[in-house]
Amino acid sequence: MNDTHFKRMKDLPSTHLLGTGTPMCAGCGGLQAINDIYDILGEKTVFINAAGCMTLLSVYPFTPFRGSWLYTAMASAPAGAQGVRDALDILLEKKKIGQEENLTAVVLTGDGSAYGMGLSATSAAIDRNLDFIYICYDNEGYGNTGQQYSSATPHGARTSTSSGSMGYPGFKKDLFSIWAAHKPTYVATVIGAEPLDLARKIEKAAQLKGPRFIITLSPCPTGWGFDPQETMQIGKLAVKSGVWPLKEYIDGKIIHTKVPKIRMSVEDYLATQFRFAHLFKPERNTRLIDEIQGRVDEYWDHVS
Amino acid sequence: MMLARRLLTGNGAAAWAARLAQVDYIPAFPITPQTEIIETLSRWIDNGEIPGKLVTLESEHSMITAAGAAAATGVRVFTATSSQGLLYGMEMLYTVAGWRVPFVLINVSRALASPVTLEPDHNDVLAARDSGFLQIHCATCQEVLDITLMAYRLSEDARVRLPAIVNEDGFYLSFTREPVYIPDADEVKDFIGEFDSENMQFRASAPTSQAVAVLGGSPYSYFRYESHLAAENARIVFDEICDEFEQRFGRKYGALESYHVDDADYVIFMVGCFATKAKAAVDSLRKAGWKIGLLRPRLLRPFPGEKISQLLAGKKGVAVIDQNLSMGKGGILHCELASVLYGNKDAPPVLMSFIGGLGGRDISQEEFFEIAKQLKQASETNEIPAPRLLYTVDELRQIHKLQAIAHVERAILNRDHQNPDSHE
Ligand SMILES: Cc1ncc(C[n+]2csc(CCOP(=O)(O)OP(=O)(O)O)c2C)c(N)n1
Ligand code: SF4
Ligand SMILES: [Mg+2]
Numbered sequence: 001m002n003d004t005h006f007k008r009m010k011d012l013p014s015t016h017l018l019g020t021g022t023p024m025c026a027g028c029g030g031l032q033a034i035n036d037i038y039d040i041l042g043e044k045t046v047f048i049n050a051a052g053c054m055t056l057l058s059v060y061p062f063t064p065f066r067g068s069w070l071y072t073a074m075a076s077a078p079a080g081a082q083g084v085r086d087a088l089d090i091l092l093e094k095k096k097i098g099q100e101e102n103l104t105a106v107v108l109t110g111d112g113s114a115y116g117m118g119l120s121a122t123s124a125a126i127d128r129n130l131d132f133i134y135i136c137y138d139n140e141g142y143g144n145t146g147q148q149y150s151s152a153t154p155h156g157a158r159t160s161t162s163s164g165s166m167g168y169p170g171f172k173k174d175l176f177s178i179w180a181a182h183k184p185t186y187v188a189t190v191i192g193a194e195p196l197d198l199a200r201k202i203e204k205a206a207q208l209k210g211p212r213f214i215i216t217l218s219p220c221p222t223g224w225g226f227d228p229q230e231t232m233q234i235g236k237l238a239v240k241s242g243v244w245p246l247k248e249y250i251d252g253k254i255i256h257t258k259v260p261k262i263r264m265s266v267e268d269y270l271a272t273q274f275r276f277a278h279l280f281k282p283e284r285n286t287r288l289i290d291e292i293q294g295r296v297d298e299y300w301d302h303v304s
Numbered sequence: 305m306m307l308a309r310r311l312l313t314g315n316g317a318a319a320w321a322a323r324l325a326q327v328d329y330i331p332a333f334p335i336t337p338q339t340e341i342i343e344t345l346s347r348w349i350d351n352g353e354i355p356g357k358l359v360t361l362e363s364e365h366s367m368i369t370a371a372g373a374a375a376a377t378g379v380r381v382f383t384a385t386s387s388q389g390l391l392y393g394m395e396m397l398y399t400v401a402g403w404r405v406p407f408v409l410i411n412v413s414r415a416l417a418s419p420v421t422l423e424p425d426h427n428d429v430l431a432a433r434d435s436g437f438l439q440i441h442c443a444t445c446q447e448v449l450d451i452t453l454m455a456y457r458l459s460e461d462a463r464v465r466l467p468a469i470v471n472e473d474g475f476y477l478s479f480t481r482e483p484v485y486i487p488d489a490d491e492v493k494d495f496i497g498e499f500d501s502e503n504m505q506f507r508a509s510a511p512t513s514q515a516v517a518v519l520g521g522s523p524y525s526y527f528r529y530e531s532h533l534a535a536e537n538a539r540i541v542f543d544e545i546c547d548e549f550e551q552r553f554g555r556k557y558g559a560l561e562s563y564h565v566d567d568a569d570y571v572i573f574m575v576g577c578f579a580t581k582a583k584a585a586v587d588s589l590r591k592a593g594w595k596i597g598l599l600r601p602r603l604l605r606p607f608p609g610e611k612i613s614q615l616l617a618g619k620k621g622v623a624v625i626d627q628n629l630s631m632g633k634g635g636i637l638h639c640e641l642a643s644v645l646y647g648n649k650d651a652p653p654v655l656m657s658f659i660g661g662l663g664g665r666d667i668s669q670e671e672f673f674e675i676a677k678q679l680k681q682a683s684e685t686n687e688i689p690a691p692r693l694l695y696t697v698d699e700l701r702q703i704h705k706l707q708a709i710a711h712v713e714r715a716i717l718n719r720d721h722q723n724p725d726s727h728e
Pocket of ligand 3: 052110111112137139140141143144150
């Protein structure tokens with residue numbers, strides 16, 4: 001990261017390009033990340049959206065985007081990007097438009113779409129080496145429909161469809177690895193609470209060509225159960241506890257961009273959110289907490 | 305005008321139409337009996353015979369998304385599918401129609417699972433009836449070519465701006481060779497014109513939001529009504545285009561094909577290429593002194609209701625043959641027709657419903673004669689029989705035979721399984 005514009009916090013944009021007054025919940029971690037990402041990607045973009053919370057960013061006749069927007073459906077935003085990209089390339093080749101009219105196709109979906117319904121469309125977009133950027137804001141559930149569990153939901157989390165004492169019985173799918181296994185140009189995890197790391201990665205992605213992927217863990221006050229003002233704090237804890245590793249895949253290699261020197265205990269992270277409250281009350285579920293801690297430790301044991 | 309006439313299948317004719325329309329972009333996905341269309345186009349592109357880009361998506365859902373998105377960006381799009389593919393993409397059919405993007409999709413009709421089969425009927429394409437796509441049905445390979453060209457004009461017309469489905473029947477048209485006139489490329493270019501994206505495009509200098517959400521029933525209704533009114537406009541626009549097509553190319557089309565209807569007492573009403581069989585039956589019956597005709601809508605959306613009412617006014621009876629089945633109701637065209645006839649003071653007093661040709665099952669000449677006979681009888685007795693499901697005693701016997709064989713085979717298998725040595 002030698003030639004980054006973002007060397008220290010004060011290099012980050014101080015005002016946002018994305019308009020205000022969206023209907024997102026207060027403290028929405030997804031929106032926070034999108035704000036930061038949009039500052040860097042800029043207005044020469046067309047955001048191709050799948051069904052989810054962010055669909056409500058553009059409600060007729062308003063939009064906070066200075067650039068363009070196309071809502072598709074839950075499963076096929078990458079195919080929408082394919083159509084837009086191909087059409088722009090055709091127009092460029094036929095000289096119907098000049099380079100100055102070109103746009104970057106940016107897919108914006110939630111985890112439900114990215115980890116599940118839209119995965120086959122994404123996989124195929126990588127097969128076709130589609131030149132686009134995919135941003136997945138991961139709030140670890142089907143947020144827009146009331147936070148049911150998705151394949152991004154962490155083990156043990158309570159959602160509106162895993163409300164038993166053990167929470168969600170499944171395990172969060174490793175989408176980073178699944179995407180990276182396709183050998184696309186770039187894959188990175190980011191989080192709004194680490195804006196410098198985020199800015200550098202988006203900057204890098206923007207300079208590359210081909211399929212590029214960003215997953216941003218998106219603390220969601222409404223779905224996870226915490227006070228909106230704690231979004232930043234919880235995001236930082238996700239990184240410091242090692243629950244959300246910040247990393248990137250490029251040129252066949254995975255690099256961890258922010259390795260916590262001393263990892264905080266996962267418990268510190270879990271305890272901040274109502275969706276994990278049953279791990280502590282009415283009595284402490286030590287076995288489950290240890291199990292979750294064990295998985296995080298195991299992950300980091302394998303990080304050289 | 306140089307007239308090239310060659311033997312083409314319906315699929316060949318569809319590919320030629322896309323070629324002549326100079327489409328920019330072809331999102332594709334294979335399915336029998338459509339595949340030959342995209343293979344032909346792909347070969348032409350790979351050989352450098354035609355420009356354009358063909359991309360195979362991983363599903364029809366994605367294919368239709370890409371088609372709509374490319375059209376929304378400002379290029380001319382062609383795509384094709386069939387049966388399960390059309391249903392797999394159904395969510396996007398409705399979605400992109402709402403985007404008001406013009407493009408043409410060829411559907412090669414094939415019956416739907418279950419049970420799974422390759423042969424045709426119209427339940428697939430009729431499932432898209434309410435999607436917002438315009439829908440035109442063909443009965444010959446020549447029509448497939450000509451109507452597809454006209455569909456581009458229709459879809460792109462400023463008064464319409466809706467995508468269009470052109471339907472050809474699987475196997476009977478898709479794989480049947482007929483002599484087809486291939487119009488001159490420059491004349492087609494003149495006829496269809498350059499693609500005009502109007503204000504629908506994505507450009508850096510003119511940011512736009514397309515397909516955004518609405519809150520509440522009022523804006524929702526507004527956009528749905530707009531689409532409906534645009535589809536209604538397509539009725540007049542289609543007539544204009546047919547006239548212009550006839551002037552330029554000498555072949556006459558219209559929203560309906562009317563065959564010996566004017567002086568007829570009885571009329572058979574059906575769509576698609578099985579209507580060719582009905583025509584043959586009309587010819588035979590006419591020879592035998594019957595005053596009977598055939599009315600075949602090409603245009604199903606928008607539905608040419610007024611024209612149909614006029615053409616059927618004063619007739620004694622109409623038999624609708626539906627190559628589709630809405631379980632628990634009956635034939636879909638029968639309902640459509642009833643809704644436009646009801647209450648007209650000179651509407652035919654007898655409207656009968658027959659279901660036939662499902663999954664490619666033939667409709668024999670004898671069956672057409674029987675339909676005519678029943679129609680006449682109903683008119684004379686004023687008793688309208690319940691809807692009929694065409695099936696012969698012999699067919700039923702064959703099915704029972706197959707079932708009996710299956711039972712015997714199963715019994716033998718069970719016995720062998722219970723005592724494996726019984727064969728020795
Ligand atoms: C085909 C289809 N099935 C279901 C839905 C209902 N739906 C709308 S948004 C949504 C949740 C999407 O979850 P995610 O992608 O994680 O985005 P989030 O809502 O969390 O922002 C669902 C299930 C839909 N729009 N389309
Ligand atoms: S539910 Fe969560 S992700 Fe959705 S807008 Fe609210 S805070 Fe954001
Ligand atoms: Mg989600």
